[in-house]
Each structure stands twice: as structure tokens, then as C-alpha cells.
Amino acid sequence: MKRRKMMLAIVALLPMMPLLAGCWSQREIDDLSLVAGIALDKAHETKVEKALTKNGATRKKEDLISITYQIFTSSSGGGQGKGSGGSSEQKRYENFTETGDLLLESTREISLRTERPIFAQHFKTLVIGDELLRTTPIRSFMDLMYRESEFRPSALVFVARGLARETFELKGAKEIPAFRILKMVDNQYKSTRILPPVSLAKLLTLLQSKSSFLLQAIVKGGGEIKFAGAGVVHGQSGKLVGFLDEDELGSITLITGNVRGGVVKFADEETGQKNLYEILSYKSDIVPHVEGDNISFEVRIESRGRLSESWVMNEKSFDDRFLKRQGQYAAKQLERNIRQTLEKIQRKYKADVIGFSKELRIHEPKTWDKVKSQWDQKFSQAEVRVHAKTIVTEYGASGSKVIEHRNPPGS
Structure with missing residues (x-):
């Protein structure tokens, strides 16, 4: 009886055997x-x-x-x-x-x-x-x-x-x-x-x-x-x-906040010597403002980083006044770079490749519905204000301190 049941089970499984060949349609590399x-x-x-x-x-x-x-x-x-x-x-x-x-x-x-x-x-x-x-x-x-x-x-x-x-x-x-x-x-x-x-x-x-x-x-x-x-x-x-160009692309990523690292090159305005501010952490916010038919934006930037390279001689690298001055110059240069890039994007190309439209759609949906069909043209006419804050948290391998600078609006 057991043998008969086993034979029936084998016969029942036989039709399924071709389905077990999983690579029937394989293609050799x-x-x-x-x-x-x-x-x-x-x-x-x-x-x-x-x-x-x-x-x-x-x-x-x-x-x-x-x-x-x-x-x-x-x-x-x-x-x-x-x-x-x-x-x-x-x-x-x-x-x-x-x-x-x-x-x-x-x-x-x-x-x-x-x-x-x-x-x-x-x-x-x-x-x-x-x-x-x-x-x-x-x-x-x-x-x-x-x-x-x-x-x-x-x-x-x-x-x-x-x-x-x-x-x-x-x-x-x-x-x-x-x-x-x-x-x-x-x-x-x-x-x-x-x-x-x-x-x-x-x-x-x-x-x-x-x-x-x-x-x-x-x-x-x-x-x-x-x-x-x-x-x-x-x-x-x-x-x-x-x-x-490369510098303009760098400004775009600074506006969007898609920054995982990078540097800002700037000059010490007192000596004219070049310095390098290295970004360690970064945050950016785009805030839309609507007043009647007028649309404007504010870009708020905050960065923590180190003064990685300085060609300024006869200065104490650890001096608070020196570090604060360099933070101020870095913030001003960052704002200047961004404004120049915005001028090209808005006036020459008339193309919102940054994502201002997304922020307007989220925060001002009714206004967005009115302008979305002609957004690139509207964007080219919008005022964009840029405010940067840099925080120097490191200045070399021998120590660290926090020196914060917020560039005054409109400076």
C-alpha cells in the first residue's frame, strides 16, 4: 500500500518537473x-x-x-x-x-x-x-x-x-x-x-x-x-x-542646501591675501513672500566650518578678532557669489533651476496656481534677498573655538 502511494505521488510530480528548471530562458554573459x-x-x-x-x-x-x-x-x-x-x-x-x-x-x-x-x-x-x-x-x-x-x-x-x-x-x-x-x-x-x-x-x-x-x-x-x-x-x-561654470554651480548648490562639503575662497579685505573657508555643516532656507502681485524670496544660509588655509601673515591665527574678520569676509563673498549667479539665472536664462517654485507652491498655493503656467517668466522678475551667517568652529589642528558672524542684511 505504501509503495502504491509513493508511485502515485511520483507520477503526480512528473508534470511539474519542467517548471523546476528555473534558468530555462537564461542568456550566457x-x-x-x-x-x-x-x-x-x-x-x-x-x-x-x-x-x-x-x-x-x-x-x-x-x-x-x-x-x-x-x-x-x-x-x-x-x-x-x-x-x-x-x-x-x-x-x-x-x-x-x-x-x-x-x-x-x-x-x-x-x-x-x-x-x-x-x-x-x-x-x-x-x-x-x-x-x-x-x-x-x-x-x-x-x-x-x-x-x-x-x-x-x-x-x-x-x-x-x-x-x-x-x-x-x-x-x-x-x-x-x-x-x-x-x-x-x-x-x-x-x-x-x-x-x-x-x-x-x-x-x-x-x-x-x-x-x-x-x-x-x-x-x-x-x-x-x-x-x-x-x-x-x-x-x-x-x-x-x-x-x-564651476563657481556658478557651487553657488546653486549653496542656495538649494544640497551641500555635503566644499570650500569658499575669499580675500582678506585689509591685506588682500587669499583665504579658504571649508564647509563642515550647512543649512539653507528659501522663504517666499507675496504682496499683491509682487513675489519675492529670501535665502537664509547658515554654515559651520573651519579656516583651512590663510595667506595672511603677521596675524595670530587664534585671535578672536582675526577669526571674526575672516568669518565676515567669507559671508560677504558667499553672498556676492550667489547674487551674481542669480543674476545670470534670472536675467539671461530665465529658468528656475533652483526650486523656488517648489517653495512657493508649498507656502503660497493660491499664488502658485495663478502663476505656474508662466513661472519661469515670473521668476526672472522676482526679487531675491540673500543673507548668510558663517560660524568658524575650527582653525587648525591645534585647537578650536566658536566664532560666529552674521552678515547684516543688505550689506
Whole structure:
């Protein structure tokens, strides 16, 4: 009887056996072109593309956009050169560029050039060339990224000063450029000139709300890359309208309060010598004020930090009067930098990339409902008052004290 029951149980389980093979649809990693990063540029064929076209590789297309995939290679970098008897260092990545009018079609074309199909589920960075972003609304060419489930929403988005694909080429072979860009974002605790990351998911929210925003800018030179300010994308047009330099981007992060670390360079007004105030902690508030049809804002800033470097000679570094004076100069310089950047954002670009609209919507919802359809224009006319307070808590390795300075309003 027991044996019969066991046989019936085995027979009942047999139809379920195929379902237990959990990897029936697996794709071997070695058979795929794993994508580390993607670069988008206005149509600009590479030498390889031109050579292939010249030799007969043609298709019906209109050259509008170039897409570059940076993929891992099977080499881990380093090793014995084949047949050479010596060591040779190989790149850990390879770049494939296709130019056409539709991104998905161009992606499929790459399968005609490599034995391994493109697999983008693990890509980390997307870099957009400035020429493409100036001439084409970002909503147009980003459509594929949101329709195709293979593109991960956590990938970070950047803008290049020049060709985006050039940022995917570095000197040496040890590092994958798309990954270096990603890791550079982690240095935000050292500098105010690095924006909080903008992911594909966050970008979609900005595009849907038609809000103006900033993208971290990257520049290539001498075989190296560097974060170099930010690109300003206008909410209504969806196009790049210009750039902020590194100092101006630093001022933006000081206004928003997205500061994990950084420095303020200023001069001692009595001696003209340069000093450096290092931010240890930071807080910023944007307060809207509405009087009839007049909208204005107040930016209140408070920072604690150290006097990390001083070129002022013949002064006692621990003297209260000296430290208070330096705190005053740091606060004045901070306010001056912010006002200059606001002038550019409001008058030249007419784009609220800072988030004043959010504060107005929260604190004055009725006013926001009236002006939201023309907010960038309203913002360009709004008065913004800036008040900074610095607190010097450290002045070197040999001691610490608290010296506070609040810069008088309007000074």
C-alpha cells in the first residue's frame, strides 16, 4: 500500500518537473555585449562608419542622431600578448557608434557588427552631447529610454561640453570611463561643484512637469574628463539654453542646501591675501513672500566650518578678532557669489533651476496656481534677498573655538 502511494505521488510530480528548471530562458554573459554607458550626439559619423558606408554598408536613413554604446570586453585588462611573448595591456571596454534617425534601429544595426547582441540592463551612465541638446527637445530622443524596459531607470544622466562619445575615451586601459563618471559623483562631500545625481527616473518627473533643471556637465581634454559646471535645460522648450561654470554651480548648490562639503575662497579685505573657508555643516532656507502681485524670496544660509588655509601673515591665527574678520569676509563673498549667479539665472536664462517654485507652491498655493503656467517668466522678475551667517568652529589642528558672524542684511 505504501509503495502504491509513493508511485502515485511520483507520477503526480512528473508534470511539474519542467517548471523546476528555473534558468530555462537564461542568456550566457559571454554571449552578450554588456553595456556600461550610452552617449547620444547630434548626427556625427565616426571614421569606422564612413569606411563601412564607402565599402557598401548602406541603408535608408536620415542622419539625425548618433548613439554610442560602451560595452565590457572579455579582457580584464593586462595579461600576455597573444603570440608576442610579452605583456600587453588591453582596454576593458569597446565603443560602438551608429548614426541614423531612430535610436532603436541604430541599436539593431550594431548586431550586424558584433557577434554579441547589445544588453543594456546594467548600464550606469547616459551622456548627452551639448549640440544635440541645444537643437532637439530632450523629450524627443529620450522616448526610447522610457518605452524600452531594458534601460534601467537608475542610470544617471549628464551633459557633455562637446561630443558625448568623447567622454567615453580615457588614457590608459585600466578603467571603464562610464564607471569613472559614476564614481566621481560620490565626491559630492568634497565639493559644492557636484550636483545631486539626476537619474532617468528623476528626469522623467522633470520632463512631465515641464520644470527647468540642471545636468552635471562633463568636459574632455588631454585624454582626461572633468566635471565642469552644469547645463541649463529650459522646462518649456526642453532644450539646453546654456551652461553655468564651476563657481556658478557651487553657488546653486549653496542656495538649494544640497551641500555635503566644499570650500569658499575669499580675500582678506585689509591685506588682500587669499583665504579658504571649508564647509563642515550647512543649512539653507528659501522663504517666499507675496504682496499683491509682487513675489519675492529670501535665502537664509547658515554654515559651520573651519579656516583651512590663510595667506595672511603677521596675524595670530587664534585671535578672536582675526577669526571674526575672516568669518565676515567669507559671508560677504558667499553672498556676492550667489547674487551674481542669480543674476545670470534670472536675467539671461530665465529658468528656475533652483526650486523656488517648489517653495512657493508649498507656502503660497493660491499664488502658485495663478502663476505656474508662466513661472519661469515670473521668476526672472522676482526679487531675491540673500543673507548668510558663517560660524568658524575650527582653525587648525591645534585647537578650536566658536566664532560666529552674521552678515547684516543688505550689506
